[in-house]
Amino acid sequence: MIKLENVYKSFGDNHVLQGFDLEIAKGTSMVIIGGSGTGKSVSLKSVLGLITPDSGKIFVDGQDVTKADRDAFLARFGMLFQGAALFDSLPVWQNVAFRLLRGSLARPKDEAREIAIDKLRRVGLKADVADRFPAELSGGMQKRVGLARAIAAEPEIIFFDEPTTGLDPIMSGVINDLIREIVVEMGATAMTITHDMTSVRAIADNVAMLHGGKIRWTGPVAEMDASGDPYVEQFISGSAEGPIEAVR
Amino acid sequence: MSPVALLARLGRAVLQMLASTGRISIFAASSFSHMLRPPFYPREFLLALLQIGWLSLPVVGLTAVFTGGALALQIYSGGARFNAEAVVPQIVAIGMVRELGPVLAGLMIAARVTSSIAAEIATMKVTEQIDALVTLSTNPMKYLVAPRVLAALLTVPLLVAVGDIIGIFGGYVVATQNLGFNPAAYLKNTVDFLEWLDILSSLTKGAAFGTIAALMGCYYGMQSGRGAQGVGRATKSSVEAAAVLILAANFVLTGLFFSL
Numbered sequence: 073m074i075k076l077e078n079v080y081k082s083f084g085d086n087h088v089l090q091g092f093d094l095e096i097a098k099g100t101s102m103v104i105i106g107g108s109g110t111g112k113s114v115s116l117k118s119v120l121g122l123i124t125p126d127s128g129k130i131f132v133d134g135q136d137v138t139k140a141d142r143d144a145f146l147a148r149f150g151m152l153f154q155g156a157a158l159f160d161s162l163p164v165w166q167n168v169a170f171r172l173l174r175g176s177l178a179r180p181k182d183e184a185r186e187i188a189i190d191k192l193r194r195v196g197l198k199a200d201v202a203d204r205f206p207a208e209l210s211g212g213m214q215k216r217v218g219l220a221r222a223i224a225a226e227p228e229i230i231f232f233d234e235p236t237t238g239l240d241p242i243m244s245g246v247i248n249d250l251i252r253e254i255v256v257e258m259g260a261t262a263m264t265i266t267h268d269m270t271s272v273r274a275i276a277d278n279v280a281m282l283h284g285g286k287i288r289w290t291g292p293v294a295e296m297d298a299s300g301d302p303y304v305e306q307f308i309s310g311s312a313e314g315p316i317e318a319v320r
Numbered sequence: 321m322s323p324v325a326l327l328a329r330l331g332r333a334v335l336q337m338l339a340s341t342g343r344i345s346i347f348a349a350s351s352f353s354h355m356l357r358p359p360f361y362p363r364e365f366l367l368a369l370l371q372i373g374w375l376s377l378p379v380v381g382l383t384a385v386f387t388g389g390a391l392a393l394q395i396y397s398g399g400a401r402f403n404a405e406a407v408v409p410q411i412v413a414i415g416m417v418r419e420l421g422p423v424l425a426g427l428m429i430a431a432r433v434t435s436s437i438a439a440e441i442a443t444m445k446v447t448e449q450i451d452a453l454v455t456l457s458t459n460p461m462k463y464l465v466a467p468r469v470l471a472a473l474l475t476v477p478l479l480v481a482v483g484d485i486i487g488i489f490g491g492y493v494v495a496t497q498n499l500g501f502n503p504a505a506y507l508k509n510t511v512d513f514l515e516w517l518d519i520l521s522s523l524t525k526g527a528a529f530g531t532i533a534a535l536m537g538c539y540y541g542m543q544s545g546r547g548a549q550g551v552g553r554a555t556k557s558s559v560e561a562a563a564v565l566i567l568a569a570n571f572v573l574t575g576l577f578f579s580l
Contacts, residue, residue, distance in 0.1 A: 122451050146457045157452035159444075161367075171456045175359065221456075 073098050074119060074229070074261065079128030080285075081114055088114050089125070090285030096278075098133075101255050101262040103272045103293075105307060106282035107316060112265035113154075115282070116231050119263070120149060132229070143176060150227035150260075154234040156218035158206035165202035168192060168220045177225050191220040195250055212243035219247070223254055230255065232264040236271050248274035269308060272296070281307060283316065347539050354459070354466040364467040372433050372468070372534070373475030377482065379432055380425045384483035387420050388412060388490025396499050408501065409509035412491035417518045418578075421484035423570050426529030429476055430562035434537040437468055438558035441541025442551040450542070465538040469531060476530025477523040484522055521577040528573060529566045536562040 079092040088111035096102040104112050117123040119130055121137060130137045137145065158167045168188035172179050179187070189199045195216040206214055215235065222230055235251060236244035248271050255262045255275075264275050272279060273293060280290040281304045289301040296304065306314030321329075391412050399405045441464060444450050453460050488510060495501040540558035544550045 117451070120455055122454055143457050146455060149455060151452070151455045153448045153452055155447055157448040159449055159452070170458075174361070175457050177457075 073131075073133060074263065075129075075131040076115065076119070077129040077131070079115070079118060079130065080126045081111070081118065081123065082126055088285060089118075089128075092128070092282075092286060094280055094287055094290070096261060096263055098261050099259050100277040101252075101264065101275055102278050102280060103264045103266060103276035104280045104282055105265075105267060105269075105272060107267065107307070110282050111285055112282055113233055116233060116263060116265055120146070120151070120231070147171075147177060147225070148228045149231065150222035150225065150229070151231040152215070152218045152222045152233065152235055154237055156206070156214040158214055158217055158221070160206055163203050163205055164192070164209070164217050165189065167206065167217060168202075168224050170221065171225045187224060188220070191224050192217070194223070194254070195220045196246065212239050212246070215239065215243075215247055216250070219250060219254070223258065226258065227260065229261045229263070230258075232262065232266075232275075234266055234268075235264065235275075236266065236268045241270075244268065244270065245274075251275050267307075269310075344535070344539055347542075348535050350461055351465045351469050351535065351538065354461045355470050357462075359462065361463050361467055364463060365471055368468045368471035369475055371436070372429070372471050372530070373479060376429060376432055376475075376479055379428050380479050380483045381486045383424050383428050384416070384421060384487035385490035387424055388416055388487035388492075389494040391415055391420065391487075392491035392494040392499065396495070405499075408491070408495050408499065409506045410513040412495075413488055413510045413514050414518060416487035416491070417484045417514060417522045419570075419574070421487050422480045422522050422525035422529060423566070425476065425480045425483045425526065426533065426566040426570070427563055429472070429479070429530060429533045430536075430559055430566060433472065434533045434558050434562040435555050437534060437537025438541040438544075438555045439551060441538060442544030442554040445542065445544045446546060446551060460542070465542070468538055469534045472530035472534035473527055474530075476533070477526035479530075480522055480526030481519075484519075517577065521573065524577075525570060525573050528569050532565045532569060533562045536565065 074094075074096040076092055076094045079089050080087075081089040092111070092115055094102075094104075094115070104115065106112050114123055118125050119132070119137065121142070132140070132145070132148075158164075159170070162170070165185050165188040166173065168191055169184040171177050172184040172187055173181065185202070189202050192199065192201055197213065197216055197220070201209070201213065201217070206217065209217065219235075232251060235247050239247065251262070251264070252275055254260075262275070264271070266272060276293040278290065279293050279296050281288045281301065283303050288303045289299050291299065297308065299305065302315050306316050392408050395408045395411045396405050399407055441450075444464070450460050450464075453463060492503070492506055492510075495506055496503045536558045540554040540561065544554035
C-alpha cells in the first residue's frame, strides 16, 4: 500500500501541495485527476524521491520512503514518463532492458535482449523496432517503448505520468487498454496522473481529485459521476463555469 | 541609488558568488568520489574518451599548427628589432609547451566539449531522462558525470601533448620554409632548450583544464532550467565559466611551477 500523509511542497511562493493525503491499496489502480499545475506530477515524484517534500510522510507497505534502501526501493517501481523519457543514445532494446543490463537486476546481454523483445511484443511492437533509436519512432511508439521499459523488470508498483498526452484518440485508446491489461495481468499497484477522462474510465479502479494542493474527493471510478462534489463535476464535464477558475 | 542599496546589492552579489562556488565545489567533490566507488560504467567512459579525446584532436591540432606558425613569424619579426632572430626555435618551444599549447587546447575543449556536455545533460534533464535514470536505480552522478570528468582528466593532457608537438611543428615549418632556418639546427635547439619541468607543467595544466571543462559542462547541465531557453542558458554559462576558470587556473599553475 502507498500512503501519503499531510504532504506539503512549495516552490518559492508557489504552494503546490498543501496537506496532501492519499492511500492506494495494494493491487489497485488509482488515477489522480486535476487541472494543469495543481501538483499531480509533484505528488507522484515525491513518492519516488525525485522531489523531497517540505513536510509530511510517505509510506510504501508501511515503510517510510526516506528510510528505505534506495536501490531496493526503486527496484520495486516502474514508471512511464509523460514524454516517454527514452535515452536518445541507446537503441530501443537497451532502453527497455536498461535495468536488466546493470545493477542488482543485471542479466547476461542475450537474455536481457530476449526479455526486451518480449516486452516490446507485449506492448504491440515488432522485434525489428529493437535496434532502432528512439528518435526514429513516432510519439505513440515511443510511449509504448516507455511502457515496455516500465514493465521490463516486472515491478510491483507502476506509475504513469500523463500516459496519453500528445497522442491521437486511437493511440490513446491503445495505450489505455495496454495499461489496464498489464496492471491486471501483473497484479501491480498503479498510480496514474492524467486529465484525460477517457483514460480515467479505462484505467482506474479508484479516482482522486486534486485541487488547491489537497485531495478534494476520492472514491471508486463507478461513483465518480455521482460524486456530488462540484469540483469533480466541473472537471468531468469540462465546463468553464464552476468553482475551478478557468483562468489560472 | 542610495549608498546603502548599492552596498546591499554588492553584498547579495558576493553572497551569490560564494554560494555558487560552494555548490560547484560540492559537485566536484561528489563527482570525484563517484569515480572511485562502484558501480562503474565502462561503456559510458569509453564513449566519453572517444568524444572528448579522439574527436577533439582535429580542432586542437589545427589550432596548434596555426598558432605555432604565427608564433614563429612574430618572434622572428619582433626579435629582428634587437638582432635576436635566432631565438625562434627556443621561444616557439617554450611558448607552445608552457603556455599556448595547454591554454588553447583548454579553451578549444571548453568550446567543443563543455558546450556539448552541458547541452546534452540539460536536454536530458528537460526531457525527464535524468529522472528516468533515477527511477531505473541509476545514479546520474555515476552514470553521466563521473565517466565524463574522468575521461577529460585523462585525455586532455594527451591532447595537450599532441597539440604541443603539432604547434612546434608549425613553427618549424614556417621557420625552415620561410625564414631560412636550418631544419636540423632548429630541432636540436628545440630539444636542447625544453626542460622536463616545461613538459610536466604542460601536462598538469592539461589535466586541470580538462577536469574544469568537463565539470562545468556537467554542473550547468544538471542545473539547467526548463525548456529550450534553460538548455541555451546552461550551455552559455558552462562555456563562460569553463573559459574563465581555465584562464584563472592557468595563472595559478604558472605561478606554482615557475615563480615559486
